[in-house]
Amino acid sequence: MLAFKLALKNLIGAGLRTWLNVFVLSLALFMIVFQSGIIEGWNRQAKADMIDWEVGGxxxxxxxxxxxxxxxxxxxxxxxxxxxxxxxxxxxxxxxxxxxxxxxxxxxxxxxxxxxxxxxxxxxxxxxxxxxxxxxxxxxxxxxxxxxxxxxxxxxxxxxxxxxxxxxxxxxxxxxxxxxxxxxxxxxxxxxxxxxxxxxxxxxxxxxxxxxxxxxxxxxxxxxxxxxxxGYDILFKELDTIIKAKGVGGIVVYIILLSLALLAVFDTQVLSIFRREKEIGTYVALGMTRWQVVWLFTIEGAMHSILSVIAAAVWGTPILYMVAKKGFGMPKGIEGYGLTIAEKIFPYYAAGTIITMTLIILITTTIVSFIPSRKIAGMKPTEALRGKVQ
Amino acid sequence: MNNSEIISVKDLTKKFPMGMGEFTALNGINLEFSKGEFSGVVGPSGSGKTTLLNIIGLLDNPSDGDAIIMGSSSRDLSVRGAALLRRKHMGFIFQTYNLLTVYTVFENAEFPLLLLRMTVGERKKAVLEALEWVGLTDKIKSKPAQLSGGECQRVAIARAMVKRPEIVLADEPTANLDADNSHHILRTMEKLNHELKTTFIFATHDDKVISYLRRKITLIDGKVSRDEIVKQ
Structure with missing residues (x-):
């Protein structure tokens, strides 16, 4: 609990650096949810259209x-x-x-x-x-x-x-x-x-x-x-294959988006450990064990993701809701590129996808925060106190 | 080690790797410190003052010999054990204050008590008392960036003293302060030493600090060249 309290204080104290990371992470989360919503909406619409126009019951x-x-x-x-x-x-x-x-x-x-x-x-x-x-x-x-x-x-x-x-x-x-x-x-x-x-x-x-x-x-x-x-299991076989292929493409995009956001967190953590060596030495001198300091820095990094989930919920939910209500217009002539798509797609946000993505972001952020923070355990407190880069 | 003895340093040697060879920072030091001492390790730059303080503060290990702090040998203590001993019984004052920049004056002074898991009420009482000792009760909400050098060092003293430790180690505490501020914080520390019987050990080459010491240990080239009681 102490580590969470201190981490939150340090993060808020870090000001713009924190909020930039939080924004980038929240943007990644938003884009992932939005993209998966569009793909899911597209899939559902394709099946509904196929039922209405071709295969009935x-x-x-x-x-x-x-x-x-x-x-x-x-x-x-x-x-x-x-x-x-x-x-x-x-x-x-x-x-x-x-x-x-x-x-x-x-x-x-x-x-x-x-x-x-x-x-x-x-x-x-x-x-x-x-x-x-x-x-x-x-x-x-x-x-x-x-x-x-x-x-x-x-x-x-x-x-x-x-x-x-x-x-x-x-x-x-x-x-x-x-x-x-x-x-x-x-x-x-x-x-x-x-x-x-x-x-x-x-x-x-x-x-x-x-x-x-x-x-x-x-x-x-x-x-x-x-x-x-x-039945639908046979009539949708081809469509299901296309959906599966689209899903793989979607995962690649998620990985790219998430990697970019995590790279920002990783960089911040590495930079923090170099810039805050004196602070690390002070923590140790004041009686924190080295692993307590590692834990503190790891939580600080991981809390970026918690804040980003909150931020994404605050600024992203109204946008996602509005697009789900009004639909997302696709460019005219997209069919010319061989894509079967409606003029407007109504995204469908599955709770499972949102929860899974949130958990993935929380876990991966914690991991990328922990990796550089481990370095603290090997630091000499006397050198850290002098702010000497080791 | 007699009853009032709180720190004992025996045949302490510290060597650092330097290029292809080694540099001997401390060479066979033997010292004892009693409870309530107001003593200082003095000497020119590079004489080993800070190294000795770091070993006494369990921030560094001796290459040879031993430092026994409150009955615990530095050789037997684990890294965690050393951290716990620092947490409960030691306070540090640094030349560059080492305050936590994102915390307020109150929060900086409160930090050691958070590690001791004291209740909110206990913490508040202790912090306000410590800030009263150093005369900063009107600045509790200020951040270090809003304070003068002297005020920052007074916050560092409050942080070191808030848990009423047995030992306070002060490394060049006046090096960044002007004369007025130096005397002010030295008088504060002298008063706390009298009132709380805290053992203060300074590492300094500042004459202003030396003039307040009751015991002066002179280090030259890693060896004790003189150990004298200068004031009763």
Missing amino acids: GEYWHELYDPYDPLTLNDGHAVLPTEISQLCMDGQAVPVLVTQASVYPEGRMRNILLKGIDQSQNIIKMQTADLKNDSSTINAMIGTRMANATKLKTNDLVTVRWRDANGTFDATEIRIAGIFHTNVPSIDNNQIWVSLDNLQRMTGMDDQATYIILKQGITSTPTVPGWIYK
């Missing part, structure tokens, strides 16, 4: 369908079984038919996936009502990424070519009835959406689908012969 895939192997599209479709048809009729699921196709925007060929979805669905966020035909032309929807890549605009007509169920090529013109914006690129890149009945008619695959999206919150997922239920 889970999916049934035709047993031969593999989204990573386009060749499976030839056989990976079938007429909906009764159990699933009933779910679709009850508005609990929506079927999607997928086939390979080519489009010719401005005369250039582009391979795409042509997807058919029930235009009256409300399982995913896509405004499929735009797919309703009001003329003989087939209405289609594309995402902003696809629109940017093909330079297609609303009401543009574009030729699309596909093979039907018998392998025969067919082609027609479709009209871009709407362009949707989503943070989920896997329903946007190189994809054109048309109404399910149109695609079934175009391909001769009446009443057939490749996969079925279930409504969020659906709990009953019975086993259906020929169809395989895919």
